[in-house]
Each structure stands twice: as structure tokens, then as C-alpha cells.
Amino acid sequence: MEILLTTVLKKPPVVFYDEISGGFDVTFDSASNSGTQSGTPYTWNHTTAGSNRFLAVEICSFAAAGEATVTALTYNGVSLSLIKSINQGTSKVELWGLANPTIGTNTISVTLDSAQPSIGIAESYYNVNQIAPIEGANTNSGSNLGAADSTVDITSTT
Numbered sequence: 001m002e003i004l005l006t007t008v009l010k011k012p013p014v015v016f017y018d019e020i021s022g023g024f025d026v027t028f029d030s031a032s033n034s035g036t037q038s039g040t041p042y043t044w045n046h047t048t049a050g051s052n053r054f055l056a057v058e059i060c061s062f063a064a065a066g067e068a069t070v071t072a073l074t075y076n077g078v079s080l081s082l083i084k085s086i087n088q089g090t091s092k093v094e095l096w097g098l099a100n101p102t103i104g105t106n107t108i109s110v111t112l113d114s115a116q117p118s119i120g121i122a123e124s125y126y127n128v129n130q131i132a133p134i135e136g137a138n139t140n141s142g143s144n145l146g147a148a149d150s151t152v153d154i155t156s157t158t
Contacts, residue, residue, distance in 0.1 A: 026125050029053070032108075034120035040068070040112040042120075046075065047105040050126025054133045055080070055101040059110055060093045061118040067092030068112035075122075076106035083134060099133050 027050065034044040048055060055075055061068040067087060073080045073096050080096035101124065110120050 025127050026054075027127050029124040029126050031124075032122045034108075034110070034118075036117060036119050037110075038117050039115045041072075041110055043107050043109045044120065044122075045105050046108050046122040046124065048101050048103055048124040052128050052130055053099075053101055053103070053124060053126050054128040055098045055122060055124045056083075057096045057098075057108060057123075058093055058121045059096070059112075059118055060091070060121070061112065061116050062091040063116040068114045068116035068118060070094050070096070070110060071113050072109070072111040074109045076102045078102070097134065099128070099130050 029050055030047050032044060032046040034042060046055070057073060057075070057080055059070050059073065067090060069092065070082075075098055078098060078101070080098045083095045083097050085092065085094040108120060108122055110118075112118060
């Protein structure tokens, strides 16, 4: 089974809009991950830099007993907003975001509704519009690994 949320490390997980020039000049800042976790809550550190920042965090849960749902997600104590999620069988991926996260190395804290295996992935960017940072988000899934990749189309308003 394959789950694809519109993200690949070092590329924007959603379509961002550049605040300054009106173009897509968003710049990758850094990435981090929690490693595979089996309990809840859990934490890891992520570092952000630059101006007009955006933090995207994916929480991927996977278990034969069923997927877990995020009940709380913070960066330096500030709550992130849910952007998009996808369920596929016993797996779930949730994409969360936060405009203008605090600069520096801070803690990401995740609380799930049940203690299922999961992993957190964080990516930060700069030169992102702070008023409306997300232009679009979409999901897709596939079950034929290796034969054909899943694709995702995102329609932007610009």
C-alpha cells in the first residue's frame, strides 16, 4: 500500500505563494523527523530560519489495529492548523502547518488519540506569504507499488 500526500522532502508539500514578488520563490529551509514512535505523546526538535517562514509537519500513523489521529500538535507551544489528511486502510497521513514559526531550534510536540506506530516529518520554508501561505493541497493513494506511481494534481488560483 502506498500513501501519497503532496509532499517530498525539500519540496513544498503544498503550493505556497511568495509574499514579495507574487511568484513562487519559496525557499526550503530545513527538515527533521521524529523517527518511528510507538507511544503518545512524543517530541523532537526542529530548527527554522529566514523571514516570512512556514512550517509544514506531517504525521504518518500505521498499524494493523487502525490509524491514530492527531489531537494536539505544537511547535514551541504554538498550535499548528490541519491542512489535509488521507486515510488508506490502516494508515493515515495528516499535514499540518504554521505561518511565522519562532526562529531557532524548538520542540515539536505530538499527541495522538491512541498509541499507534507513527512518524513525524517537519519541513520549514521561508519567503512564504504570511497572510495566505497555502494556495492549494490535495491527496492521492495507490496500492500497486512499483508498477505505477500515484500522482497528485494541485490547482492554483494564480
